[in-house]
Amino acid sequence: MALELVQPGINPLGQFDGHDSIYLTVKGGEVGTIVGIAIANDKGSADVNDGYASAAKQRPVVTTALTSGDRPLFLIDEGIRGYGTLFGSVIGGIAGQISDGVGQYNGQLLGPHTAAASGKLTLWDKPGTYAVTLDAVDTTKTTGLVPTNTTLTISDALYATSAGLLTPASGSAFENVVLGRFLNFEPYKGGSMVTTPVSMVSAANSPVGQGQPQTSSMYRALITFNPPV
Numbered sequence: 123m124a125l126e127l128v129q130p131g132i133n134p135l136g137q138f139d140g141h142d143s144i145y146l147t148v149k150g151g152e153v154g155t156i157v158g159i160a161i162a163n164d165k166g167s168a169d170v171n172d173g174y175a176s177a178a179k180q181r182p183v184v185t186t187a188l189t190s191g192d193r194p195l196f197l198i199d200e201g202i203r204g205y206g207t208l209f210g211s212v213i214g215g216i217a218g219q220i221s222d223g224v225g226q227y228n229g230q231l232l233g234p235h236t237a238a239a240s241g242k243l244t245l246w247d248k249p250g251t252y253a254v255t256l257d258a259v260d261t262t263k264t265t266g267l268v269p270t271n272t273t274l275t276i277s278d279a280l281y282a283t284s285a286g287l288l289t290p291a292s293g294s295a296f297e298n299v300v301l302g303r304f305l306n307f308e309p310y311k312g313g314s315m316v317t318t319p320v321s322m323v324s325a326a327n328s329p330v331g332q333g334q335p336q337t338s339s340m341y342r343a344l345i346t347f348n349p350p351v
């Protein structure tokens with residue numbers, strides 16, 4: 123449910139209106155582009171004072187529906203986690219643990235979606251290192267950007283589906299254009315650079331582990347992003 127900034131390029135491309143069909147459904151980390159849509163109900167003639175000089179009367183909006191030739195390409199930031207609009211986390215579940223924002227520990231994240239009220243989405247186009255939670259990528263079990271894809275290796279090329287989902291599968295990808303590289307899958311760290319996972323500290327009488335070794339679940343894909351211009 124999030125794009126997370128790890129070592130991003132300096133400054134985002136900016137904030138743009140989201141297309142009505144996608145702006146509230148963006149999870150974060152999708153690949154998008156900017157397209158023009160007609161300005162409805164504008165009866166006046168087009169001129170530069172309107173912000174456009176074309177008789178087409180269009181304005182730019184963000185969409186994840188990619189078609190051949192679309193440029194620029196960027197990662198969409200939903201603003202919920204890792205960007206600066208996080209207002210806090212709800213304590214819940216086992217004492218001392220906080221919500222990860224995706225249902226773990228039965229908590230809820232308090233940050234608003236970046237498109238709430240404004241309808242705008244933040245776009246990152248600079249080369250850098252980013253992370254995308256695994257619910258916002260191509261989740262196809264054997265070919266997607268998921269741990270169950272046994273053919274995926276470090277530095278594999280990443281593409282986008284026509285719906286803007288990051289994928290290592292080039293066969294059905296948008297233009298087969300390489301957008302970045304896969305680095306690793308990572309477990310949830312709660313915002314900390316170093317966190318001891320439950321799998322390493324589960325005691326014999328642990329209410330979490332019931333005395334059994336715990337499997338670390340992967341939470342996000344770490345990637346490099348370097349889109350074509």
